[in-house]
Amino acid sequence: MRLWLARLFGPDRALYAELKKLIGAYPSELEWYKMAFSVPVPFLSREAYLADSYERLEFLGDAVLQLVVTDYIFRHYPHFDEGEMTELRAKVVNTDYLVEVAQRLMLPQFIRSQGPLPKRLDYLADVVEALIGAVYMDLGFDRARYFIVRRIFPLINWARMEATEFNYKGRFLELVQQKQLGQVEFVVQERRRTSRGEVFVVCVRLNGKEISTGTGLRKKEAEQAAARAALRLLSE
Structure with a gap:
């Protein structure tokens, strides 16, 4: 009941609504998502850095994303050997591509930082992985997989990925x-x-x-x- 009231009338009601659109479900613990969108700054103490930075969630989300992408490639590309599967996966989880995903999902609107944001946009790829980690911690693997399959995979041109020469x-x-x-x-x-x-x-x-x-x-x-x-x- 208290969570329902917070979603409808609390100070974070707009964030609850936007995240529901983004991940397909209401969050249970909003703090995971606030952490996922917290870009670290150099002057934070170690304690503050660990408590309010996306990088631990990024580490977790990277593993979840790798697993879901690997599972998809294994099932949909039975003619690929190990090397070809590894190459295609690397194209999908490439930093430049994940930056594009972040922009198309309009994740920059959620980002908060105690200092200026990095000039390079690579950190947006980290935010995508941190968000996946937040969904996993809050709602479990099935919802994290749902988010990847329903929101990220439709942005992938798999045929183009196959044809692209990998760097x-x-x-x-x-x-x-x-x-x-x-x-x-x-x-x-x-x-x-x-x-x-x-x-x-x-x-x-x-x-x-x-x-x-x-x-x-x-x-x-x-x-x-x-x-x-x-x-x-x-x-x-």
Whole structure:
């Protein structure tokens, strides 16, 4: 009864109504969503940061999103092998795409911050994942899956995703930065002449250690091949 009154007459009644439109159900615990839309600022204390920042929910939401996308690809692409499924999933959960999702769902209207927002829009991808985490914590996995399938998946052009050439190098560098794995170098190891023309051999070094190599008729092509191999290594 008290929750019903809060939804209709409380100070957060407008937020309750907007979230119902967004996720397809009334929230039970509004604080999860307020946290999901709280962009952290550098000067917060550790206690304040953990209590009022989306990043813990982002961590959770990322895992839920990965699972739901993986399940969808596994069921709808039976002709894909492991590498092809991994590649398609990476395209769907790509930062640039999730930024677009945030904008199309009009999530910026919900965001609150104690300081200026970052100039780069990458944080909007984090907000999408944090919102998924909030739905999961508040209403459970089934509702979080419903939100992803009914609100995010319709925004995906799956055929275009399949056809799009994936930026393995960009994704690898993004992953290294997210996980704070260290310094990355792409080094041309060899250039040799063949009947097809000049071939480049590029290796990826992580903190000075070679972790993968790739070949191509252009340097960029070899870098992409090496980055693809490195991504597979990190996902194992």
